[in-house]
Amino acid sequence: MEKVRYGIIGIGNMGRAHALSLVNEIKGAELTAVCDISAERLEWAAERLPAGVLHYLSPAEMFEAHTIDAVLIATPHYDHPTLAIEAFNYGYHVLIEKPAGVYTKAVQEMNDAAAKSTVKFGIMYNQRTNPLYKKLRDLIQSGELGEIRRTNWIITNWYRSQNYYDSGGWRATWGGEGGGVLLNQDPHQLDLWQWTTGMMPKRVRAFCHFGKYRKIEVEDDVTAYVEYENGATGLFVTTTGEAPGTNRFEITGDNGKIVVEDNQLTFWRLRTPEPQFNAEYKGGFGSPECWKCEIPVEEGHGDQHKGILRNFTNAILNDEPLLAPGEEGIHGLTLSNAMYLSAWTDNWVDLPIDADLFHEKLMVQVNNSTFKKEAIVSAKALDVSGTH
Known part of the structure; x- marks a missing residue:
């Protein structure tokens, strides 16, 4: 060929x-x-x-x-x-x-x-072609950061007006898109969250607000807390209703922390790993020496x-x-599905999620959606996957 x-x-x-x-x-x-x-x-x-x-x-x-x-x-x-x-x-x-x-x-x-x-x-x-996230993944996977302790991503620069949502009857509906900010705006971040760290949570507790800022039926504001198998924790905060927004991804490990913000990668590197410092230090108050390292990243977005x-x-x-x-697409989707399920059941959700239970809960939303099943046929010409 x-x-x-x-x-x-x-x-x-x-x-x-x-x-x-x-x-x-x-x-x-x-x-x-x-x-x-x-x-x-x-x-x-x-x-x-x-x-x-x-x-x-x-x-x-x-x-x-x-x-x-x-x-x-x-x-x-x-x-x-x-x-x-x-x-x-x-x-x-x-x-x-x-x-x-x-x-x-x-x-x-x-x-x-x-x-x-x-x-x-x-x-x-x-976004996996973006030099910023490729470098972040390399730093973490190579062991530079040490064992991960905490991940925090605040991604709130998705501002969308009511006019945006009103531009199509399928927008922000369970029947048309199947979700809101998590499924439309955040799939790349949910993928990068686990792709760069190499970690999926073991359980999720999320709070989703449906139509909090706009007259829509899906979520436009989410705060999710996750726990990992190694004891690390994480936070994911997102919305389409705030201005100005923030896009800050912070990962803390035994050797310091890495911050991704404003297209820059900063490594706050501990000269002595925290576990070693804690075991050896005898001076009462004190903390490891820390160097602020601006990590060089190839220009552009890939x-x-x-x-x-x-x-x-x-x-x-x-x-x-x-x-x-393509098989890796299920990871980010698992995270958003777990967040929805946690909000709908008002409880923790263990991973892997109960896929049948989630589908059952989702279909309840779809059946009550303003965008009915019969309308989905006529909507197939709409490329909602690329509209954001």
């Missing part, structure tokens, strides 16, 4: 961006087909994409044509697992937009289908979406290791 022939399902905001990238900037890739039930979006494709790109009105039609090698799924959240499984059954490589899905039960079925196949499976976790597309293409052509394997 000299080139990977891509087909895109869903040509909304993100689908269009990916289409143009595949046409103009991804070596070894060729956009062969696009699929959308919206005539208006297919008209855009006819005007903006090369004449040879095929147009399909349904995924089944595109799959049956066998004109592609890989499919990029940029549809509403609920459809990601279903379409991915169908593509696996046809033998196509699959790259999905984030999040992996809405509930872990469906995503696990998708992962199981991927495991039975021999194709590549990736997810559009483009290749982002194009980087994931290049990596996925090279994985197919040259067996390059995937930066964002």
Whole structure:
């Protein structure tokens, strides 16, 4: 295979961006087909994409044509697992937009289908290309920080007005998006939280406020507390209702703390690890000597979406290791599902979560949603996974 022939399902905001990238900037890739039930979006494709790109009105039609090698799924959240499984059954490589899905039960079925196949499976976790988070992961995984004691991420710079939510009936609904700030704005942070530290919590206690700042049915303010197997704790705070917002990720370990804020990486490094200092120090009041180290990081934000597309293409052509394997999408989703379940049950939630119980609770919300099930069909043309 000299080139990977891509087909895109869903040509909304993100689908269009990916289409143009595949046409103009991804070596070894060729956009062969696009699929959308919206005539208006297919008209855009006819005007903006090369004449040879095929147009399909349904995924089944595109799959049956066998004109592609890989499919990029940029549809509403609920459809990601279903379409991915169908593509696996046809033998196509699959790259999905984030999040992996809405509930872990469906995503696990998708992962199981991927495991039975021999194709590549990736997810559009483009923030994994960001030099800032790559360096953070390297510092932690290499042992520079020592054993982690605490993680804190305050990510509140997601301000959204009521007008934003009113721009689409599917926005901020259980039936349309399947969640609010956790599922729409925060999937990258929930992924990076566990990807950089290499740790998933053992249990979660969360407080979700639904429609606190806006007239919406899903959560727009969340505070979650987590506990890890090694005794470390963590806090995740997020909202779309505050201005100005904050984006600060702080990780404390035996050797000091690392702070990520304002696109800078600062390592407050202890000259003597805290456990050693505590065991040896005899002077009463005192603390370890600490050095403020500004960690050099490559400028820019990395290749982002194009980087994931290049990596996925090279994985197919040259067996390059995937930066964002699709199977890992379940980790961040597990965190958001656990937070919802904790809020709905007003209790701690152990990981792995009870996937059946979460699905049951979610369906109660969906059945009471202002965006009804019958409306989901007409919404499939909407690329809500890329709107944020």
